[in-house]
Amino acid sequence: MNIDTFLNQHENKDLLRFLTSGSVDDGKSTLIGRLLYDSKLIYEDQLAKLKEESKKSSNKDEEEIDYSLLLDGLKAEREQGITIDVAYRYFSTPNRKFIIADTPGHEQYTRNMATGASTADLAIILIDARKGVITQTKRHAFINSLLGIKHVIVAVNKMDLADYSEQVFLDIMNDFNEFSQQLDLQNKYYIPLSALKGDNVVDRSDKTDWYKGPTLLEMLETVNVTGTRNFKDFRFPVQWVNRPNLDFRGFSGTIVSGVVKQGDTVIALPSRKESRVQRIVTADGDMEEAFAPQAVTLVLEDEIDISSGEMIVHASNVPTVSNSFEGYVVWMDDKELKKSDTFLIRHAGKTTKARIDALKYHLDVNTLQKGRTMGLRLNEIGNVSITTTQPLFFDPYTKNRETGSFVLIDPITNNTAAAGMIVDALFDDYAPGDDDNEETRITDHVEKREFLWDNGLVTQSDRAKRNHHRGKAVLLTGAVGTGKRDIAKMLEKRMFDSNLQAYYLGVSNVQSGLDCDIPLGFTTKDEHVRRLGELSRIITDSGQIFITIYDGADDYDIEKLKSLSSPNELFVVIVGESLFKDFEADLHLYDQSLENAVEEIMKILSENNIIPEYCI
Amino acid sequence: MNQYNLSQLKQLEAESIHILRDAMSQFDNPIMLYSIGKDSSVMVRLAQKAFYPGKVPFKLLHINSTWKFREMLEFRDAFCSEQNLDLLVHYNKEGFEAGVNPFDYGSRKYTDIMKTQALLQALSDGKYDCAFGGARRDEEKSRAKERIYSFRDKHHQWDPKNQRPELWGLYNGKINPGESVRCFPISNWTELDVWQYIRLEGIPIVPLYYAKERPVVERDGQWIMVDDERMRLKEGETPQSRMVRFRTLGCYPLTGAVESNADTIEKIVAEMMEARDSERSTRVIDHDGDSSMEQKKREGYF
Numbered sequence A: 001m002n003i004d005t006f007l008n009q010h011e012n013k014d015l016l017r018f019l020t021s022g023s024v025d026d027g028k029s030t031l032i033g034r035l036l037y038d039s040k041l042i043y044e045d046q047l048a049k050l051k052e053e054s055k056k057s058s059n060k061d062e063e064e065i066d067y068s069l070l071l072d073g074l075k076a077e078r079e080q081g082i083t084i085d086v087a088y089r090y091f092s093t094p095n096r097k098f099i100i101a102d103t104p105g106h107e108q109y110t111r112n113m114a115t116g117a118s119t120a121d122l123a124i125i126l127i128d129a130r131k132g133v134i135t136q137t138k139r140h141a142f143i144n145s146l147l148g149i150k151h152v153i154v155a156v157n158k159m160d161l162a163d164y165s166e167q168v169f170l171d172i173m174n175d176f177n178e179f180s181q182q183l184d185l186q187n188k189y190y191i192p193l194s195a196l197k198g199d200n201v202v203d204r205s206d207k208t209d210w211y212k213g214p215t216l217l218e219m220l221e222t223v224n225v226t227g228t229r230n231f232k233d234f235r236f237p238v239q240w241v242n243r244p245n246l247d248f249r250g251f252s253g254t255i256v257s258g259v260v261k262q263g264d265t266v267i268a269l270p271s272r273k274e275s276r277v278q279r280i281v282t283a284d285g286d287m288e289e290a291f292a293p294q295a296v297t298l299v300l301e302d303e304i305d306i307s308s309g310e311m312i313v314h315a316s317n318v319p320t321v322s323n324s325f326e327g328y329v330v331w332m333d334d335k336e337l338k339k340s341d342t343f344l345i346r347h348a349g350k351t352t353k354a355r356i357d358a359l360k361y362h363l364d365v366n367t368l369q370k371g372r373t374m375g376l377r378l379n380e381i382g383n384v385s386i387t388t389t390q391p392l393f394f395d396p397y398t399k400n401r402e403t404g405s406f407v408l409i410d411p412i413t414n415n416t417a418a419a420g421m422i423v424d425a426l427f428d429d430y431a432p433g434d435d436d437n438e439e440t441r442i443t444d445h446v447e448k449r450e451f452l453w454d455n456g457l458v459t460q461s462d463r464a465k466r467n468h469h470r471g472k473a474v475l476l477t478g479a480v481g482t483g484k485r486d487i488a489k490m491l492e493k494r495m496f497d498s499n500l501q502a503y504y505l506g507v508s509n510v511q512s513g514l515d516c517d518i519p520l521g522f523t524t525k526d527e528h529v530r531r532l533g534e535l536s537r538i539i540t541d542s543g544q545i546f547i548t549i550y551d552g553a554d555d556y557d558i559e560k561l562k563s564l565s566s567p568n569e570l571f572v573v574i575v576g577e578s579l580f581k582d583f584e585a586d587l588h589l590y591d592q593s594l595e596n597a598v599e600e601i602m603k604i605l606s607e608n609n610i611i612p613e614y615c616i
Numbered sequence B: 001m002n003q004y005n006l007s008q009l010k011q012l013e014a015e016s017i018h019i020l021r022d023a024m025s026q027f028d029n030p031i032m033l034y035s036i037g038k039d040s041s042v043m044v045r046l047a048q049k050a051f052y053p054g055k056v057p058f059k060l061l062h063i064n065s066t067w068k069f070r071e072m073l074e075f076r077d078a079f080c081s082e083q084n085l086d087l088l089v090h091y092n093k094e095g096f097e098a099g100v101n102p103f104d105y106g107s108r109k110y111t112d113i114m115k116t117q118a119l120l121q122a123l124s125d126g127k128y129d130c131a132f133g134g135a136r137r138d139e140e141k142s143r144a145k146e147r148i149y150s151f152r153d154k155h156h157q158w159d160p161k162n163q164r165p166e167l168w169g170l171y172n173g174k175i176n177p178g179e180s181v182r183c184f185p186i187s188n189w190t191e192l193d194v195w196q197y198i199r200l201e202g203i204p205i206v207p208l209y210y211a212k213e214r215p216v217v218e219r220d221g222q223w224i225m226v227d228d229e230r231m232r233l234k235e236g237e238t239p240q241s242r243m244v245r246f247r248t249l250g251c252y253p254l255t256g257a258v259e260s261n262a263d264t265i266e267k268i269v270a271e272m273m274e275a276r277d278s279e280r281s282t283r284v285i286d287h288d289g290d291s292s293m294e295q296k297k298r299e300g301y302f
Helices: A003-012 A028-038 A044-056 A075-080 A107-118 A135-146 A166-182 A216-222 A438-452 A460-467 A484-497 A507-512 A522-541 A555-565 A594-607 B008-026 B038-051 B070-082 B093-097 B102-126 B141-145 B191-201 B265-274 B284-288 B292-299
Strands: A014-021 A087-092 A096-102 A122-128 A151-157 A187-192 A235-245 A248-254 A259-261 A265-269 A274-281 A289-291 A295-300 A311-314 A320-331 A342-347 A350-363 A381-394 A405-409 A416-425 A472-478 A502-505 A545-551 A570-575 A587-589 B030-033 B059-063 B087-090 B130-132 B149-152 B180-183 B212-219 B222-225 B240-245 B256-259
Touching: A003 B008, A003 B191, A003 B265, A014 A028, A014 A107, A014 A135, A014 B008, A028 A087, A028 A096, A028 A122, A028 A216, A087 B141, A096 A107, A096 A216, A107 A135, A107 A320, A107 A416, A122 A135, A135 A166, A135 A320, A135 A522, A151 A166, A151 A216, A166 A187, A187 A216, A235 B008, A235 B038, A248 B008, A259 A274, A295 B008, A320 A350, A342 A381, A381 A416, A416 A522, A438 A555, A472 A484, A472 A522, A472 A555, A472 A594, A484 A502, A484 A545, A484 A594, A502 A507, A502 A522, A507 A522, A507 A545, A522 A545, A522 A555, A555 A570, A570 A594, A587 A594, B008 B038, B008 B130, B008 B180, B008 B191, B030 B038, B030 B102, B038 B191, B059 B102, B070 B087, B087 B102, B093 B102, B191 B265, B222 B240, B222 B256
Parallel strands: A014 A096, A014 A122, A122 A151, A151 A187, A472 A545, A472 A570, A502 A545, A570 A587, B030 B059, B030 B130, B059 B087, B130 B180
Antiparallel strands: A087 A096, A235 A248, A235 A311, A248 A295, A259 A289, A265 A274, A265 A311, A274 A295, A320 A381, A320 A416, A342 A350, A342 A405, A350 A381, A405 A416, B149 B180, B212 B222, B212 B240, B240 B256
C-alpha cells in the first residue's frame, strides 16, 4: 500500500472510545500494553526504558516485560504500583482508531471509572479466571450500566492459570449473565484470554479450540457503535453567537444529538421563538444537512435573540424544560453531600445554580441495594432531587447522554463535586417541598390521593362479604431465576379454583403496556415501582387478591410499595435468598416444591384472616 | 451501516472546535500559546474554523526563549501576518540580559528561566484566565492523564493529586481571580492525526520539519544543528552537512535532528511508520530523569 492510500485510510477510519475496568490484579494494564505492543505501537525507546524499569520494580520476573509500567503515568502511582487516575491511550488498526480510557480498579476510585465511562461507547470488564465474578466485577458492571455504556466485553483473563478450561469460562459467563440481568447492559460479549501470554488478544490462541468467537481486537474492530447513538432528537446548545459584521449573525455550537437540515422549523429555548434554518455554515462550506457530533454555525431566517447557554431544537421535538428533576449523582468530593446544599450546575453548555432538595437514597454499588442516608460520601452514588434557578433543557440520560448529564461544582472550592445523570422531571404532585424527605413526600401524596378518592356505591365491606375475603396484594420477590413466576401463576389458579377473586399480573404486561413510555432499565425502576404501587391500590380496591412479582426488591422499594398500596395491605413473600437488610417478609420460601410453596402461601394468608380457612 | 458516520479525523476536529468554543463562552480573557510547531499550526487552524466567518477572537502568545531556530521566527512572522492573527511575543528580559544560555546553565536551569519563567511572566502580565495549548495526550506518559481543562493555581502550578474530574463534554471553567486554566483542544489527537490533518488542510508548517542539508554536529547521540554563531562547539566537534529534519521544534541547541530524506509529508509519515523511536526522544529535556516531564509540569511548564 502506498503512503497516500494509507493516509487517506487513516483519515477516514471510524473511532471507537472504550474503557477498561478491572480489579487491581486482573491484568488490565498488561492487557492494554499487550494491545499496544501487538499492534506495534510501543516504540523502541519506550520499550528499552520499560525493560530497564521492569527490572527495577522488584516484584516482577526479570524475563517478563511489565507492560503496566508503560501506562502508569504519575510518580506516586508508580511507587504504589496501582493506577490512580484515568489515563487515555491511543492506537489504531487499518480499520479503526481507538481511544482507551484506562481506569483504575481500586475500591476508592469509583469516580475515575465514571469519568472514563462518560465518554466511552464500549467497556471491557476484566475478570480473573481464577476468581470469577467478584464484588468488584459487579461494581464495574453497575457503573458502566449507570453511565449508559451500551456494549460490554467481558474478558475472562488469566486463562493460562486456569488450564484454558472451557468450563471455567462458561461458569463465569453464566454468573455474569445472570447477575447483569437487572442492569441496562444491552450488548454483552464474552471472550477467554490471557493478556500476559497473548491468547485471543490480537492473535487467536491454539489453546482454546473450544472458543469459536472473534479475538478481542477483532471484536473491537467490528462492533457497531453508531447504531446506538441518538440521531432522532435534534439538540443544539448554543456556545457562541457569531457576529463578525452587520451582515452575519450565526449561532455556533455542536449538534449533540439528532440531525438538522436547511429549512427545518426550529425553536429557541427558553424563549420558544420560532424560525427556520436558513444556512448551516462551516469553514469548509455550507451544508444542507448536519448531524451529531458535528460542530456548525446555524443562521436562522428571522432575527431572534439567542445567547450562549440557550438551545435550538426542532419545533416538533422539544426536550423537557424544567427547574426541577430527579437524577443519580456520583459523589466525587471529600466533603459530604447533604440535603439543601447548593452548587453550580453545568449542563449542556450552560451554568446555573442548583439546590439539592432531597437525598432520596444511596445505592450500594456492590449489591445495588438502596438505603436511606443523610449524606453521600466520596465515591458513593445516590438518587437526588434538584432544583435549579434557571430552567434546564434536558432529556432522560438513558435517551440522551449529552442533554441528560450534568456536573455539580462546589461554589466555594470550584471543584467538580459530582457527576449526574438525569432520570426525569419531577411529577408535579411529587415536587419536593422545603423540608420534606422522601418518606413524608410519599405519605403526603397518599393522603392527598385518599382524600380525593372517588368511591362508587359498592363499599369495600360489601365486596368482602360477597367474596368471602378482603382485597389484598401479594408480592413475590427475591433474586432472579427462583421460579417466582410459576408460583404466582399456580397461586392464582389455586385461588380461582377455591372461588377466590384472584388476579395475576405478569411483569411483561406492565413493561410493554403501562410502562412502555419509560425505557426498561435500572434507572427507571423507581418509576416502575411507583406505578406498580398505584396499580396495587386500584386492583385491591376492586376487592381482588392481586398477585404480582418484582425482582430484586430491597427495603426501600418495599416501603414505597406498601405506602402506595395503603390503605390496603401488601403481603410480601420472598423466594430464595433474601435481599432485605431490615425488612422482614411475611413469608420466606426456600426450595419447596411448587405445590408446597403455593400451599404455604395459602396457609399463611388464612392464618392472617385474609382468606377463609376452608380454602386450605 | 448508519448513514451518519463521521470519520475519526472529522470527529476529532468537531471535538476540538467544541472545546475552543466552550472555553470562549466560559472565560473572559483567553490567549493561545503559540509555539510555532506543527501542533500549534493545527490548533490555529481549528480556532479559525471554530469562529469562522469571524476572526480568531483571542491573541497568540509566543514565548521566545531567544534560542529558537531562525527559520521558526521567520515562519512565525510570515504566518501570522498572512493569516491575519494577532501575535504577542514575550521573552524573559532579565534572563536575556544575564546571558542565560543552555551551554553554561545546563538544559534544566535554562529551560526554567527562559521558558517556564518567561511563560509565567507573560501569563501574569496579561492576566489571562485561560491559555490554550497544543499538548497531546499521546506525547508522553504524564500527559496521558492530563485534563482538557487543566487547573492552575495562583502560581500557575499544576497539582497532579488534585485535578478536577472531567466527564462527558462538560468542562469546569470556574476559577478564582488570579487562577487560570490551561486548555488543550487537541488532547485526543495523535502524531499521525496531526500530520494527516496538515496534509488534508494544506496547513503551512516550518520548513525545518522537512529534510534538507543542514550544518550539524553529533552530540550525545543526537544531531544538533549549528543554527547561528552562538552555538558553542566542544572539542573535536566540527559542523558537517547532513540531510536531516526535525520531528519536534524547540530551542536549537536542545533539539536533536534525525537523519532523513523525507521532504514531503507523505515521506515523513512513511518514515514515522517505520521509525521505532517515539517523538519526544529527540527532546533533550525529557531525559533529565525518569519523571522529568512531570516535574516540569508541576512547576508550570507545559
